[in-house]
Amino acid sequence: MVKKLLIATKNQGKVGEFKEFLKDLPFKIVSLKDLKIKEDIDEDGKTYEENSQKKALFFAKLTNLPVISDDGGIEIDALNGAPGVRSRRWLGYEATDEEL
DSSP states (O other): OOEEEEEOOSOHHHHHHHHHHTTTSSEEEEETTTTTOOOOOOOOOSSHHHHHHHHHHHHHHHHSSOEEOOOOOEEOGGGTTOEETTGGGTTSSOOOTTTO
8 A cells, every 4th residue: 555645735836846856755645636625724824834834734634644734935135024924915815926
């Protein structure tokens, strides 16, 4: 039986990067899309670490699989590191990568 490892992101580019990076591990790397998971969490943490942990724990409980999760953002020196952890909502709504 092949063990699965869930990459908890909807960003298929990130999924591809993780699959390449982890290709030597004895796991089948799966994504939220692969498992047809529509559920999501509110990434309302104050840090990338808080959001990543929250996401990993949520999806681990949901799927009973080991999970890798991340969170990232744009930090602009001239704006004292803003928008940072709030990058996705910087424009007042959840913007696409292209809009950001």
